[in-house]
Amino acid sequence: MRRSVVAIATGLVALTVASCSSGEPSAQQPTSSQPSSGGQQTSGNNSPSPQPKAVALAVTPADKAGDVPPGDPITVTAADGKLTQVAVTNQDGKPVTGAISPDGLKWESAEPLGYSKTYTVNASGQGTDGKPASLTSSFSTVKPGRQISVSVNPTDGQTVGVGQPLAFYFSSNVPDKAAAEKALKITTEPKVEGAFYWFRDNEVHWRPKDYWKSGTKVTVDAAVYGKALGPNLYGKEDRKASVTIGKKVVAVADGATKQMTVSVDDQVVKTVPISMGKRAHETPNGTYVVMTEQQDYTMDSGTYGVPADSPGGYRTKVAVASRLSNSGIFYHSAPWSLRQQGNSNVSHGCINMSTENARWMQEIGSKGDIFVVQNSGGKPLQSWDGLGDWQVPWEEWVKGGKK
Structure with missing residues (x-):
């Protein structure tokens, strides 16, 4: 019996010691921050x-690549380390400008390349192991079979309605329209929703969903140089333009009342008497955009196919004239x-008004103003006639036109 009592007492002591082990660990017990014997050192989040x-x-381009479009950028990248130096030169030793990104992971050229040139890339970097490495690569740019140019309307510095x-007009048809749209960069402040629409294979327009807001700043960068726009067809040179949207001027000419109401920034400022196209010469109904403004201009029916010396033809000089369509x-x-x-x-299709009122219209407005013709008895204005862009509903416009 005494032996049993001793065993029981010993067990109680062991339980008492075990029940106190939730306090500070003893010096002999490993903690979670200490690696087990033979284990790998880990960080606080247990990842190696x-x-x-x-x-x-x-x-990029790859070593020995040929027929590289000169409008494409050269890029040098570093993985598991950083770039320390990049030098790109053409066959004549002329350097290509560029810069390494602040994080040291990428260098990109900052200027276009030349056609039919060979370029050499020398790049150096350092790995996370602290060791340097270098690379030399070369490539050649394409010799274009044909080059295509582009003009932009409006031009740089203009204030428009x-x-x-x-509008972008190419010197020949564009087979790769998606590439052309990608090259035509448009920036607006404030940002607006807009889209491209092809009227012809060499003519594409970009417009916002709704009329521009006055004061909008528009920057156009037609960066077509060196871009492949079709089989062996490349852009010749870039075009740029910075444009400001002026005040909102809208004229509504009514063939039924023979009156034209003019508003500025949505406030009616004047109503003037007019005369539009007579029978068989009815002015087309629709929304026009003022294309150009002239003074001392000769109105010539021959510009739309009616010789001046034929019945119904004319050649008349006027003091003030603003073009609304290509058809005259x-x-x-x-x-x-x-x-x-x-x-x-009584006109041949134009909107007649007094010299005083025509001059006033030009003084308060500019190219790009809205001119609406209604109740004229004429057919609808064709969207391709001049700048009849607003004749195309937005749902149709976003489909892109003649793709």
Whole structure:
């Protein structure tokens, strides 16, 4: 019995000691922050420390590449390390400008290359293992079979009305329209929703969903140089333009009342008598955009296919004229029809008004202003006639036109 009592007492002591082990660990007990014997040292989040590696350098275009479009950038990248130096030169030793990014992971050229040139890339870097590495690569740019140029309307520095589309005219047809759109960079402040629409294979316009807001700043960068726009067809040179959207001027010419109402920034400022197209020469109905403004301009029916010396032809000089369409629709001064203005339509399709009112219109407005013709008895304005962009509903516009 005494032996049993001793065993029980010994067990109670052991339980008492075990029940106190939730306090500070004893010096002999390992803690979670200490590696077990023979184990790998780990960080506080239990993930292994990254192993040092040699830097991996890569160049685009690839080494020995040929027929590279000179509008494409050269890039040099570093993985598992950083770039320390990059030098790119052409066959004549002329350097290509560029810069290494602040994080040291990428170098990119900052200027276009030349056609039919060979370039050499020398790049150096350092890996996370601290060891240097270098790379040399070369490539050649394409010799273009044909080059294509582009012009931009409006031009740099102009202030235009709220209806002005951005029109791009190429010197020949563009087979790769997606590549062309990618090269035409448009920036606006504030940002607006807009899209491209191809009227012809060599003509594309960009316009916002709704009329521009006055004060909008527009920057156009037609960066077509060196870009492949079709089989062996490359852009010749870039075009740039910075444009400001002016005040909102809208004229509504009504063929039924023979009156034109003009508003500025949505406030009616004047109503003037007019005369529009007579029978068989009805002015097309629709939303026009003022294309150009002229003074002392000769109105010539021959510009739209009617010889001046034929029946119905004319060649008349006017003091003020603003073009509304390529087919010959203008608003212009017409002192010879003052009696008919406000009473009957007697023109060959143009909007006649007094010299005083025509001059006033040009003074308050600019190219890009909206000019609406309604109740004229004429057919609808064709969207391709001049800048009839607003004749195309947005749902149709975003489909891109003649792709």
